[in-house]
Amino acid sequence: MRHGCEPIEGRSRSDRRQRKAEPLIAQGARAVASIAEACREGAVLTMLANDNAVESVVLRKGGIIDSLPKGGIHISSSTISVALSEALATAHAKAGQRFVAAPVFGRPDVAAAGQLFVVAAGSADALAAATPLFDAIGQKTFVVSETPKAANLVKLSGNFLIAVVIESLGEAMALVGKGGVGRHQYLDILTSTLFSAPIYKTYGALIADRKFLPAGFAASLGQKDIRLALAAAEELRVPLPLASLLRDRFLTLMAHGGDELDWSAIGGLAAKDAGEEG
Amino acid sequence: MRHGCEPIEGRSRSDRRQRKAEPLIAQGARAVASIAEACREGAVLTMLANDNAVESVVLRKGGIIDSLPKGGIHISSSTISVALSEALATAHAKAGQRFVAAPVFGRPDVAAAGQLFVVAAGSADALAAATPLFDAIGQKTFVVSETPKAANLVKLSGNFLIAVVIESLGEAMALVGKGGVGRHQYLDILTSTLFSAPIYKTYGALIADRKFLPAGFAASLGQKDIRLALAAAEELRVPLPLASLLRDRFLTLMAHGGDELDWSAIGGLAAKDAGEEG
Amino acid sequence: MRHGCEPIEGRSRSDRRQRKAEPLIAQGARAVASIAEACREGAVLTMLANDNAVESVVLRKGGIIDSLPKGGIHISSSTISVALSEALATAHAKAGQRFVAAPVFGRPDVAAAGQLFVVAAGSADALAAATPLFDAIGQKTFVVSETPKAANLVKLSGNFLIAVVIESLGEAMALVGKGGVGRHQYLDILTSTLFSAPIYKTYGALIADRKFLPAGFAASLGQKDIRLALAAAEELRVPLPLASLLRDRFLTLMAHGGDELDWSAIGGLAAKDAGEEG
């Protein structure tokens, strides 16, 4: 398997895309002129922004389904809906191809260091074939199921859990802050005692600093992931009151123009509700 | 300062209390016959179940206020309301005594090992006087304010954050579990990646195992702390939607007889709402 | 305009559908063999269960778009998504046809009596053409906009408001019931004082009686409408915390097999959370 051909972001016809590709090429990536070319060697990994982008690249005429050879493998690392993952699995199977869902955890700097965590699901032979690629991008791979969509569900649930951490820090800081305790000191107490996980440090600092730009992960993407988690939960009939609350937080943020802020900006809303000038 | 006189749990007249005291005495504690005796040397630490217990021991006739000498110090490590903490501070000041709020974080095994975290607030001289005691019970002390009640607010907010972790794990496990992913495997993924803090491991395991007995911290106490956090938030006018949700979870649990379960039992409710037989 | 041709439910090939049509025919309806036949006279009204049914009847090959003449009019009285309403408006405009969204309020008995309320939106001339039909099915028509989808939004918001009434009665009855006040007496107090609207009487009685079968309006349809209200709200970036809460109630109900119960069955969940045997 060649790694140089990934990730595909559709045909990069525009100058803008070309400019974005240049630093990758400088690091050894190989640009391709078409999806067909990317698929020629029988394996392709996609890591795209949302369901629409993936649908377009995979299912459209001349897309991955059309281009992959029989027995070829598509590794989908995008954070997409459980429903689309299932549709892709079906479409690839129909075309005699293999499909692995392999979403990843890690912010951009972690990805750059090849230290992502990979959550993978698919048939045993497809997973075996994909392993070298997982090793290239991640520090560890967790296989959760033979059914690809299970990996997408785990990924969505993980982002849900992170968003809960953000919201909970936002509320706790709004409370102790209005009670006279400094946000940074408070965060220091939390993270040097029970809440030592890096996400508390990372997001806690962003919230304490009210520093939501530039976005490591945009609020609009966070909102999308909560929507997908809620959609999966609805399909499975699992009420998720915390996710419902997060949904409303993201909509409030975006109703006030916050699409491009880091998703941790929802962590500032509790303080606004508590009267902080904004 | 003598440490042997703590903690007070009121006059231990009953046999039951005597039996509870025996192992402590065997380890070097000294039993006292009255609050007055406990206070004689000028310093006393209380660690009691709730506001009522503290009020009774401190404010009643023959209680700590009556018994401590002028300049004496009362260190309150109970998880009590912000309002009572303020009332105690006022009462001690009026009596010419010093008051330090010093609630602690840590489950019973951590306390036994002297590895608690202490969050302390009070006047500089009172904190200085209390430091040897903090060192005896805890691994680290955080001073957050000169106003005692600020420490209680931090403690309550910390328990709120833990309860949010419990609820979020409950919801996430209900979701992925119904989607076919094993709860224990899922927890392993979480805790070996982004959610490495011990609380995720500890509570995640209890929830995955549905093992809510014996209680490390009873649901009724958890409910009390959420109530106190909400009361403090109301006083400060800070809306806390997550705490409101937790409140309803605890009431649901207790309406079904769950008072004595570990508070992580609220982490099993999402799965029940999703149809799991209970 | 002929009224006899409505409502279409697709080609009634099956015996079952034929049997369902017979009583209508006995009352003067005319059965048609195809959508094309129903559309021949230039006007058609659809009242179907959900987006999929409407999409299929309108947009498929040989559907309403294909069958209506230029200048023909499609009156859509189904409770469908705002997004589909917009898509239908666009498709009909492209085909030189007119489209009116005209959802209705009223349970089956009200519809049978021709006493529905019609909420309509569309171009002035299309609304004028549809008026005789509105008069036939309803007691009053409210024109809300020239843009069809606005009528669908009003309909969804109306069902949302009804569901809130159901949930609020469920919570209030759980509270006073556990406090020793009879549910029926309580309902009598409410409806003879401030809550005199028929919906309080209708749904209050169902909840007080715990009589959720047969369904006047199935829980699965209620859940669908809340989903569509949330989807419209998401598109418009309007947080709706009450709708989020209703969403979770419906999922809880359906996770326990309640799809076919009357949607007022969510009004029984608060009492279950409060410990009522169920």
Add this chain to the structure above:
Amino acid sequence: MRHGCEPIEGRSRSDRRQRKAEPLIAQGARAVASIAEACREGAVLTMLANDNAVESVVLRKGGIIDSLPKGGIHISSSTISVALSEALATAHAKAGQRFVAAPVFGRPDVAAAGQLFVVAAGSADALAAATPLFDAIGQKTFVVSETPKAANLVKLSGNFLIAVVIESLGEAMALVGKGGVGRHQYLDILTSTLFSAPIYKTYGALIADRKFLPAGFAASLGQKDIRLALAAAEELRVPLPLASLLRDRFLTLMAHGGDELDWSAIGGLAAKDAGEEG
């Protein structure tokens, strides 16, 4: 029973209170110089702002308990906590007096017209004695229990239901308003169809007009009532998610200085969350 002596608002020593009393005296009320004087004839009705005011007037030295003769009757029409109602019942019983809880529904204009609804609870003989007074202030009396606190619970649950109506109208109007439908037209549709109860008209108009001053019932009192409903629900272990949501709405309003606005002002918050300039 003399009606002229009610309602007591404590000793009106201040000029301000005297000025407030004058118009009542002009209409035939008789001013009294002390609680003792008001209680002399054996019956007294109190209608005060909150628990503290009632506690003070009833339980303090020289208060109603001290002043009423044996067999005397205290009719409490204040909206107070279930817990205080129980405490008052106990205290009066101990003093050989009778206690009736008789909270009322109706805004000030309704009260002025003697058209309140009275919800009463107490022993049969006490209720019989109070009936002439109920007839004087209200258009109808509902007896709900022999236990006084049950009437207070009904009252609190009623205010909870009204607040839910306010919130639901606020959310629905935020939704359709952002979707292009006029708030006033929308309200007209609602109130001339399914939502014909006066509360929808009254509060809907205030929300549509964003007219929250002067307050018919202040937000701070609304918040208090939701708090008391939640406290009663906690005691009974009844989760009330809608009440929790209302709690947070009131705190948000009051955190922004809204104490003195009409409580329907929480109906403007959904639109603010949706981005409306405020």
